[in-house]
Structures are given as structure tokens and as C-alpha cells.
Amino acid sequence: AQTVTQSQPEMSVQEAETVTLSCTYDTSENNYYLFWYKQPPSRQMILVIRQEAYKQQNATENRFSVNFQKAAKSFSLKISDSQLGDTAMYFCAFTAPLVFGKGTRLSVIA
Amino acid sequence: SAVISQKPSRDICQRGTSLTIQCQVDSQVTMMFWYRQQPGQSLTLIATANQGSEATYESGFVIDKFPISRPNLTFSTLTVSNMSPEDSSIYLCSVGPAQGFYGYTFGSGTRLTVV
Numbered sequence: 001a002q003t004v005t006q007s008q009p010e011m012s013v014q015e016a017e018t019v020t021l022s023c024t025y026d027t028s029e030n031n032y033y034l035f036w037y038k039q040p041p042s043r044q045m046i047l048v049i050r051q052e053a054y055k056q057q058n059a060t061e062n063r064f065s066v067n068f069q070k071a072a073k074s075f076s077l078k079i080s081d082s083q084l085g086d087t088a089m090y091f092c093a094f095t096a097p098l099v100f101g102k103g104t105r106l107s108v109i110a
Numbered sequence: 111s112a113v114i115s116q117k118p119s120r121d122i123c124q125r126g127t128s129l130t131i132q133c134q135v136d137s138q139v140t141m142m143f144w145y146r147q148q149p150g151q152s153l154t155l156i157a158t159a160n161q162g163s164e165a166t167y168e169s170g171f172v173i174d175k176f177p178i179s180r181p182n183l184t185f186s187t188l189t190v191s192n193m194s195p196e197d198s199s200i201y202l203c204s205v206g207p208a209q210g211f212y213g214y215t216f217g218s219g220t221r222l223t224v225v
Contacts, residue, residue: 035213043200045153045216091152097143098204098214100152 002027004092006101013082014109020067021077021104023092029053033095034068036077039103040088048090051075082108112137112205116217123193123224130189131220133203138183140206144176147200147219156201159186193224 004025013019025034036048051059051068059066063083067076075094079086087108092101113136123129133142141160145153156176157165165178180186190197203217 033213043147043219043221045202045204045219047213047215050213097141097155097158097206098153099155102152 002029002094002099004094004099004101006092006104008104009102010105010107012107012109013079015082015084017082018078018080019082019106021079021090021092021106023075023077023101025073025075025092025094025099025101027073027094034066034075035093035095035098036064036066036075037091037093037100038086038088039091045091049077079106084108084110111207111213112139112215114203114205114215114217116203116220118220119218120221121223123222125194125224127193128189128191129193129222130187131201131203132187133185133217135184135205140183142180142186143204143206143214144178144186144188145202145204147202149199153202156188190222193222195224198222198224 006023032053034051038046038048049059049061049064051066058068063080065078089103089105091103115134117132143158144156146156147153155168156171157167159165159178159180161180161183175191177189200219200221202219204214
């Protein structure tokens with residue numbers, strides 16, 4: 001079975017600091033996509049960043065970057081220069097269809 | 111990426127009744143997905159809705175409880191039937207990526223409370 005594990009139920013970070021959210025997964029597939037989604041209190045699921053498993057280069061989207069370790073089946077999310085608007089639930093997921101981890105509740109503190 | 115309009119955004123329903131949730135997509139998509147998010151939990155896939163064929167349900171979900179329609183490539187409905195308080199959840203629809211890869215897009219969700 002394909003599973004996603006997020007070992008940090010809650011995290012907090014000071015505004016402007018950097019935080020890393022962990023994610024590991026298990027699959028027998030060789031080609032797949034990995035995602036981080038953000039869910040603020042509005043409950044809208046917002047795509048933060050994606051990574052193709054066949055690409056060795058780590059994806060980057062502005063303040064968000066990933067550390068993708070395919071052999072270790074690890075896919076962590078780094079948020080730099082944290083902002084108050086980053087406060088949300090963060091879900092790690094991979095295809096297909098999407099399998100989600102349990103989520104990490106991130107609080108950015110002023 | 112596609113834009114999804116999901117209705118209703120929230121509802122409070124009596125136990126034993128049914129609620130139909132609609133998702134309209136602004137472009138044609140092959141696959142649509144329905145998820146349930148129980149309070150404080152992650153998203154769990156209910157079923158995959160393909161146009162012109164029966165939906166494919168995940169383990170633990172059955173068609174009698176969650177009938178799905180997919181009449182065309184831009185629209186789908188999920189019905190939550192014979193509701194009980196345990197069905198109180200957020201229900202979200204999602205569409206898969208079209209050409210190229212842009213990730214999966216989600217509707218804004220329906221918050222259902224069963225009393």
C-alpha cells in the first residue's frame with residue numbers, strides 16, 4: 001500500500017525564520033509526483049510546490065523549496081522567511097490519485 | 111490550471127436525509143475525484159469519477175452511500191445518502207492535471223454538519 005507519513009503534527013516558527021516540515025512515503029512505483037499542499041482556515045487546498053520523481057533537482061517556488069531524497073523516500077518542505085500568512089495545515093501527498101499524509105499544523109508567530 | 115466551483119459551501123442536515131454536492135469545472139477534464147476530510151483529519155479519497163462509466167470507489171466507501179454522477183467532462187455530483195452525524199465532514203472535489211503537469215486542483219469544499 002502507498003502511504004505518506006508526516007511525523008510532526010504541529011510546528012511553530014517565528015516570523016522571518018526558516019522551518020522545515022518532514023515527509024516520508026512508501027511506494028513501489030518508480031515514476032510519480034510529489035506535492036505539498038497548504039490548507040488555511042478557509043479550507044481551500046492550495047498547491048505549494050510539486051516535484052517529479054524522475055528529476056534529481058529539488059523544486060523551488062519563491063520562499064518554498066523541497067529536499068527530495070528518492071532513495072530514502074523523503075520529501076521535506078523548507079519555508080524561508082516565514083510570514084504570518086503561512087499559518088496553515090500543510091499536507092504532503094503523492095500520485096496517483098493523491099494519497100495524503102496526516103498533515104502538519106504550522107503556526108507562524110509574530 | 112482548472113477552476114472549480116463547488117456548491118454548497120456548507121449545509122446543516124437532518125439525519126436520515128441526503129445531500130447532493132456539485133462541482134463544475136471551467137474546462138474539460140478526464141478524471142474527477144471526491145475526498146472526505148473528517149474534523150481535524152487528512153483527506154481520504156472516496157472515489158474517482160470518470161465520464162461515461164461507473165465511479166471507482168475506495169475501500170470503505172460504497173455506491174449506495176455515496177452515489178456519484180459524471181454526466182459530462184465538466185461536471186460531477188456526490189450525494190451523501192441516509193446521513194448520520196458520523197458523516198459530518200468537509201467534502202472536496204478535485205481534478206487531475208491536464209496536459210503538462212500543474213498539480214491537482216481542488217474545489218473550495220463543502221462543510222457538512224449532520225444533526
